[in-house]
Amino acid sequence: MGADDAALARERAALREVLGDAAFLDACAVIGAFNVVDRIADATGIPLDPALLMMSAAVREELDLARFGSSANTPGA
Amino acid sequence: MPPTADYSASPVPVRDDLREAHARILEHLRGPGSWFSGAQRLAIAAESRNAAHCRLCRERKEAVSPAAVQGSHDALSDLSDPLVEVAHRVRNDPARLSRRWFEETLDAGLSDAEYVEAVGVVTLLAGADYFCRALGIPVFRLPEPLAGEPSRQRPLGAKPGEAWVPMIALEDAEGPEADLYPEAPMIPNIMRALSLVPDHARALQASSNAHYVAVEAIADPSVRRDLDRPQMELVASRVSALNECFY
Numbered sequence: 001m002g003a004d005d006a007a008l009a010r011e012r013a014a015l016r017e018v019l020g021d022a023a024f025l026d027a028c029a030v031i032g033a034f035n036v037v038d039r040i041a042d043a044t045g046i047p048l049d050p051a052l053l054m055m056s057a058a059v060r061e062e063l064d065l066a067r068f069g070s071s072a073n074t075p076g077a
Numbered sequence: 078m079p080p081t082a083d084y085s086a087s088p089v090p091v092r093d094d095l096r097e098a099h100a101r102i103l104e105h106l107r108g109p110g111s112w113f114s115g116a117q118r119l120a121i122a123a124e125s126r127n128a129a130h131c132r133l134c135r136e137r138k139e140a141v142s143p144a145a146v147q148g149s150h151d152a153l154s155d156l157s158d159p160l161v162e163v164a165h166r167v168r169n170d171p172a173r174l175s176r177r178w179f180e181e182t183l184d185a186g187l188s189d190a191e192y193v194e195a196v197g198v199v200t201l202l203a204g205a206d207y208f209c210r211a212l213g214i215p216v217f218r219l220p221e222p223l224a225g226e227p228s229r230q231r232p233l234g235a236k237p238g239e240a241w242v243p244m245i246a247l248e249d250a251e252g253p254e255a256d257l258y259p260e261a262p263m264i265p266n267i268m269r270a271l272s273l274v275p276d277h278a279r280a281l282q283a284s285s286n287a288h289y290v291a292v293e294a295i296a297d298p299s300v301r302r303d304l305d306r307p308q309m310e311l312v313a314s315r316v317s318a319l320n321e322c323f324y
Binding site: 001007008012016019020021022023024025026027028029030031032033035036037038039040041042043044045046047048049051052063065066068069070071072073074075 | 192206244266267289
């Protein structure tokens with residue numbers, strides 16, 4: 001998210017304006033959730049789930065996610 | 078007195094399941110675990126927050142390879158060096174962890190189960206902290222530790238496999254771990270990743286249920302909150318891209 005408090009405050013206000021308070025809160029919660037699971041995945045070297053790989057293979061290729069160094073830690077990548 | 082999280086600065090109402098999840102995380106972190114006391118777990122948690130102010134971490138972040146920069150972390154605590162390394166690196170630079178780093182960390186004096194316990198402490202707290210940052214409120218104050226000794230119980234069902242750390246497969250979740258995974262069309266590996274410390278796996282599941290979607294519903298694209306599932310996945314994907322997480 002970066003360290004620019006003023007920019008973050010502007011983005012929060014803009015997001016609340018568009019989504020409303022409850023959906024803004026959901027977005028904050030998802031941000032929290034994926035800062036957990038990303039770190040766990042990177043720190044444990046878990047393999048990609050076959051179902052997840054099947055669903056996301058095309059998107060992964062299109063976005064060139066293999067450029068991330070963490071792909072080397074993910075069996076099945 | 079159970080720990081409570083302070084939302085008084087929140088610009089929006091915080092739903093009850095998130096409040097319960099945060100209270101549960103704080104309670105979980107302050108109690109004795111499988112291998113560390115409550116005081117040690119909170120020291121790991123505080124050390125992970127301290128990583129933001131560590132000179133070595135800052136220099137490593139700027140380097141092409143973190144291994145190119147040697148030195149000592151600016152540590153808050155008297156935790157062992159490998160524990161400080163795990164607390165700082167997993168919090169601050171997770172995308173550039175490697176199997177070699179993991180093996181060197183264990184060679185420096187951590188067991189695989191201690192490693193998983195430390196990773197769970199660091200990551201569960203990171204999630205709460207990033208939630209607070211997104212919402213625009215101060216991070217939750219760490220609670221006082223609970224007394225007690227770690228259980229020193231290694232789950233019999235945990236077995237080595239493709240991951241760096243042993244995990245409990247669905248078919249091996251028996252005895253004290255029989256409740257570990259819910260009935261669901263799919264239990265993703267991420268929900269098994271901390272199962273060498275079963276209470277961490279339970280805490281991760283409870284946290285994920287409140288912050289994202291219930292584990293039982295992960296395979297259901299129609300599940301929604303006030304955000305619909307595609308919107309949730311868009312946020313999740315953006316976070317993971319910023320974190321450079323391939324998984």
